[in-house]
Amino acid sequence: MSLVIIGTVAFDAIETPFGKTDKIVGGSATYVGYSATKLGVTPKLVAVVGDDFPHQAIHDFKNIGFDLEGLQIKEGEKTFFWSGRYHSDMNSRDTLVTELNVLESFNPVIPESYQDCTYLMLGNLAPSIQKKVISGLKNRPKLIAMDTMNFWMDIAMEDLKKTILMVDILTINDEEARQLSGEYSLLKAAEKIQDMGPKYVIIKKGEHGALLFHGKEMFYAPALLLPKVVDPTGAGDTFAGGFMGYLATTDDTSFENMKRALVYGSALASFTVQEFGTNKIKEVTSDELKGRINEFKSLMSFTHK
Numbered sequence: 001m002s003l004v005i006i007g008t009v010a011f012d013a014i015e016t017p018f019g020k021t022d023k024i025v026g027g028s029a030t031y032v033g034y035s036a037t038k039l040g041v042t043p044k045l046v047a048v049v050g051d052d053f054p055h056q057a058i059h060d061f062k063n064i065g066f067d068l069e070g071l072q073i074k075e076g077e078k079t080f081f082w083s084g085r086y087h088s089d090m091n092s093r094d095t096l097v098t099e100l101n102v103l104e105s106f107n108p109v110i111p112e113s114y115q116d117c118t119y120l121m122l123g124n125l126a127p128s129i130q131k132k133v134i135s136g137l138k139n140r141p142k143l144i145a146m147d148t149m150n151f152w153m154d155i156a157m158e159d160l161k162k163t164i165l166m167v168d169i170l171t172i173n174d175e176e177a178r179q180l181s182g183e184y185s186l187l188k189a190a191e192k193i194q195d196m197g198p199k200y201v202i203i204k205k206g207e208h209g210a211l212l213f214h215g216k217e218m219f220y221a222p223a224l225l226l227p228k229v230v231d232p233t234g235a236g237d238t239f240a241g242g243f244m245g246y247l248a249t250t251d252d253t254s255f256e257n258m259k260r261a262l263v264y265g266s267a268l269a270s271f272t273v274q275e276f277g278t279n280k281i282k283e284v285t286s287d288e289l290k291g292r293i294n295e296f297k298s299l300m301s302f303t304h305k
């Protein structure tokens with residue numbers, strides 16, 4: 001089944017207690033895309049970069065299996081830039097810089113070959129642009145998931161609410177779920193967010209795993225305990241790519257299958273955090289992924305006497 005992904009393709013500069021990077025390749029769509037390829041999906045990318053974006057990175061995207069027909073390269077413009085610093089708990093971070101650059105005038109164009117889209121992942125991006133992509137598809141996809149962050153709540157809440165109304169699944173972290181709903185209890189927050197449109201809400205809790213809500217149904221996938229977490233950047237996007245990649249590859253949107261997808265997303269995210277940027281997720285093999293899924297299985301199962 002075909003998976004269309006929109007989001008940022010970016011330069012990131014990251015500081016964690018384990019080190020610091022200069023500008024490296026990142027962006028929500030980059031992580032979502034890399035993650036989906038690990039499930040045998042060809043992600044069809046809708047994104048924009050400036051002419052400062054390295055040819056090598058584009059080559060890497062192609063090599064790993066991205067469809068780049070929807071990637072615009074803008075002459076004379078600069079790629080989106082984000083810089084962040086993680087606190088010592090590695091769960092929270094401060095955004096130091098967000099330079100929208102080429103994103104400011106981004107008008108997403110959906111290639112004809114993307115019109116078969118059955119699964120749409122709206123990675124973190126301006127909500128007005130996310131909405132344009134939904135409108136640019138002639139047929140509504142079978143499933144639309146959307147990710148967002150506090151940055152957009154702060155500067156574009158009205159647009160954000162309009163876009164949220166159009167999607168089936170919202171993925172959001174715990175702090176942002178509280179900000180969006182005005183509720184401290186995540187149970188109540190999930191309920192309120194479902195009232196805003198999405199039938200499914202996924203609340204990401206960093207090193208404490210992820211929760212899936214659908215009406216009265218609920219499921220929890222823990223995060224794996226890792227010996228070392230080097231850089232959490234992109235964990236949420238990798239999670240989303242794994243979740244949607246799994247649903248697209250199995251073409252099953254039942255709640256039971258979403259539970260499995262949640263575990264696949266969590267397993268893939270556990271790789272991303274082990275090295276800076278995309279270094280680890282890029283290289284993950286299917287055997288490594290199988291190994292992690294088995295670790296989840298034993299972590300999550302018990303017998304009842």
Ligand code: AMP
Pocket residue numbers: 008010011012026027028081082098124125126149151152232233234235236237238
């Ligand atoms: P995550 O750690 O999963 O929240 O995602 C981090 C990625 O999101 C980085 O690679 C950034 O380039 C990208 N990013 C940061 N801020 C924004 C923003 N306001 N809109 C879209 N993408 C962003």
